[in-house]
Amino acid sequence: MxxxxxxxxxxxxxxxxxxxxxxxxxxxxxxxxxxxxxxxxxxxxxxxxxxxxxxxxxxxxxxxxxxxxxxxxxxxxxxxxxxxxxxxxxxxxxxxxxxxxxxxxxxxxxxxxxxxxxxxxxxxxxxxxxxxxxxxxxxxxxxxxQIKSANTLKQCVIGTGFPHNKENVDYIVETLRLVLPKIRDIRRLGSPALDICWVACGRLQGFYEEKLSPWDVAAAKLIASEAKATVGHYSLENSSILPNCLNGYKVIVSSPGVFEELKAILISVI
Missing domain, CATH: 3.30.540.10 (Fructose-1,6-Bisphosphatase, subunit A, domain 1)
Known part of the structure; x- marks a missing residue:
């Protein structure tokens, strides 16, 4: 039923x-x-x-x-x-x-x-x-x-996005400065839902963004999880009451083999 x-x-x-x-x-x-x-x-x-x-x-x-x-x-x-x-x-x-x-x-x-x-x-x-x-x-x-397997970030094309409000631009630039030398290349589609789905189908091997809304991630997170991606966060606000499936704060979606490597770089910027 x-x-x-x-x-x-x-x-x-x-x-x-x-x-x-x-x-x-x-x-x-x-x-x-x-x-x-x-x-x-x-x-x-x-x-x-x-x-x-x-x-x-x-x-x-x-x-x-x-x-x-x-x-x-x-x-x-x-x-x-x-x-x-x-x-x-x-x-x-x-x-x-x-x-x-x-x-x-x-x-x-x-x-x-x-x-x-x-x-x-x-x-x-x-x-x-x-x-x-x-x-x-x-x-x-x-x-x-299904995701494309990867064991090191050097093999990976990584997606990211930038906020509409550019007040935190120094943090965004510093994050890119640390991520870019560790990966094969970076992409910025402008649609986080598609970014995450591209991880799911293997076009990207990872995606991160600092702050997304529930409607950005709700559908795409499920699609990525069902495609065997690892879906998580590199930090969580202590005050957040969002259920995990709707939480887009400091989100990472990636091939399982590079999740921890990417997370470690992103944590170092916080």
Whole structure:
């Protein structure tokens, strides 16, 4: 019975992600969006809001009693999840979206009792859909995926991201200064959900970022875990009450063989 429920949730999550993806593609192709800043520094477009509305409306038709946590919500319900809840990022990579980049995603996760059970990350511009149900493996466009094994960082391409608020730029630069000589190369996609999914499918062997939001990591963390990545943190705020599946603070996702090596470098900067 439970398997049937999760299968239904997965099917709906994929359907809704693709529906919203088609819409944001159409909007961008027709230059049909406006841009503005949230909090004075974070870019938001009207396409984000349209995608958010599509996702919530479509899911509510099928699951009318379920709750939502969304990047574009004015007031978050709660980040302690007991009831069925969808955690959504209607456009992950808004800056890239507004500059005609292709690494843009819609992230949809379903959680209950503080555990993410289903995760979908859909890139409408490359027609790539990553997804996972807890305990059933990770997939990209119906093909099972797994991390690329690595035993030393010198073999690795590592992803990272930068915050919208640049007040802590010295810390970011110092972290890069220490990481870069130890690895093969570095990438910055601009969509943390895709970064983490790229670890899951072997395009990257690791990813780190200082501070991400629950909607950035909820779906992607599950997908990476199901692809046999090691998912953790290089520090945790003592005051954090977030369940681990939603916690994006100082997050690391990597091939198991290099997790501790990467973590040791990142800890040294703190």
């Amino acid at each position: 439970e398997d049937n429920v999760m299968d239904k949730i997965l099917i709906e999550a994929i359907r809704v992600a693709k529906l919203a993806g088609l819409k944001i593609k159409e909007i961008r192709e027709n230059d049909g969006y406006d841009e503005y800043l949230k909090k004075g520094y974070e870019l938001v477009t009207t396409a984000d809001l349209i995608s958010d509305k599509i996702i919530k409306t479509e899911i509510s038709k099928v699951f009318p009693k379920h709750k939502f946590i969304s990047e574009e919500s004015d007031i978050e319900n709660s980040l302690i999840i007991k009831e069925p809840t969808w955690i959504i990022d209607p456009i992950d990579g808004t800056v890239g979206y507004a500059n005609n980049h292709y690494q843009v995603a819609i992230s949809i996760a379903y959680a209950i009792d503080n555990i993410v059970e289903v995760g979908v990350v859909h890139n409408p511009f490359l027609d790539e859909t990553f997804y996972a149900v807890r305990g059933k493996g990770a997939f990209l466009n119906n093909h099972k995926i």
